[in-house]
Amino acid sequence: MDFAQIKVGPLQNISTMLPMNNKDNDTLQRFIFESTDIRGEITTLSSSYLDLLALQKYPPQVALLFGEFLAAASLLSSSLKHRGMITVQANGNGPITAIMAECSQDNKLRGIVRGNFDNLGDLSSLQELLGKATLAITLEPEGRERYQGVVPLDEDNLSKCLEFYFYQSEQLPTKIKLASNSEAATGLFIQQLPSSGDLEKSQEDWQRVSTLFETLSCDEQLQLSHNDQLYRLFHEQELRLFDAKPMQFSCSCSRQRTENALLSLGRTEVMELSEEQGLIMIHCQFCSQEYRFTAADVTQLFDPPQPLLH
Incomplete structure (x- = not known):
């Protein structure tokens, strides 16, 4: 079945019919307003968010902003x-x-933050943490043309910057709310x-729905189930x-992709590295997986054994 056979209406409190918030963790749900031209998405990331934080050990204010980026990628994956x-x-x-945060069509998330976090002090706002910055949204469908839209990151928060992106690039009225704490990241x-x-x-439908949307607080996003928020x-x-779709942290790195990266560097450079270091070690920046290549591995990579002729 593609969707839950439930409609939200004034006479039907569905909070008794759908899962509580702990079952919403690491899920993305689509919804539509019947008899209108308005669609929506709601997401909550918990284990997937915490798995990523456990790998990187970001300062609290960096982790919170990272959570918002992950929730945003989750929401926008519906496109x-x-x-x-x-x-x-x-x-x-x-x-x-x-x-950056990225999400695949099959709801797999990964992301990373880079910078100098030694003297953050009480810096916490988007502008304080990123300074003069740009926001890029990149769609990479397999076998199709890549598309990227870029806007200045000059609003007070990521939600407003994303709303401006949709206004600028797609001319579609859009509202987004993102929230995060030390345990979860959420988005609507x-x-x-x-x-x-x-x-x-x-236009009347949009005005009514968007006005109601703005009344949701960050605390409500983080404390209420999807059902109760809606x-x-x-x-x-x-x-x-x-129906809810499960979200999960998953890195797309592999030994084969790492080998391809070495091949792209060229034989001379990789052989020199192997001779200098003895052992080439490559760490994935997303998941910290380590791939090791001995001198024999490098030789076989560039000079694979020839098949026997019979």
């Missing part, structure tokens, strides 16, 4: 209609020089699609909530 990847990345001249997204009929009604906001609307 992938084919196998591939979406990346949400910012580059700046502040203590954080680069921060609504978007008005091109009108399928009465333009005046579409009921709290939209219990007077007719809303259909689709």
Whole structure:
């Protein structure tokens, strides 16, 4: 079954019918407002978020911003209609020089933050941490053309920057709320699609739904289940909530991909490294997996044994 056979309405408190918040952890759910041109996504990341933090040991304020980027990538992954990847990345001249999160079409997350975190003090805002920066959203569908949109990162928070991105690049009215703490990262997204009929009604629907959307607090996002958030906001609307999709941390690195990276460096450079170091060790920056290549491994990589002729 593709979706939950439940509609949110004023006479039906669905908080007794859907899972509580602990079962929403590491899930993404799509929803639509019946008889309107408005769609939405809601996500909560817990174990996947904590798994990533355990690998990197970021300062608290960096970890919180990283959580927002992961939640954003989770929400925006719904735009992938084919196998591939979406990346949400910012580059700046502040203590954080680069921060990125990516999510695949099959709901696998990974990400990383780079910068100098030694003297952050009480710096915590987006502008303080990233300085002058840009935000890039990159869609990479397999076998199709790559697309990237870039906007300045000059709003007060990541949510507002993403809203501006959609306004600038897709001309689709969009609202996004992101929140994170030391245990979870959450996100809520609504978007008005091109009108399928009465333009005046579409505008009225959007105004009503987006006004209700703005009343949700960060504490409510982090404490309430998906169901309770949506009921709290939209219990007077007719809303259909689709089945949850599991989200998980997963790195796409492998020994084969690492071998391909070495091959791309060229025989001369890799052989010189092997002679100098004896053992080439490559660490994946996303998951800390280590790949080791002995001199014999390098030789076999560039001079694979020839098949025997019979």
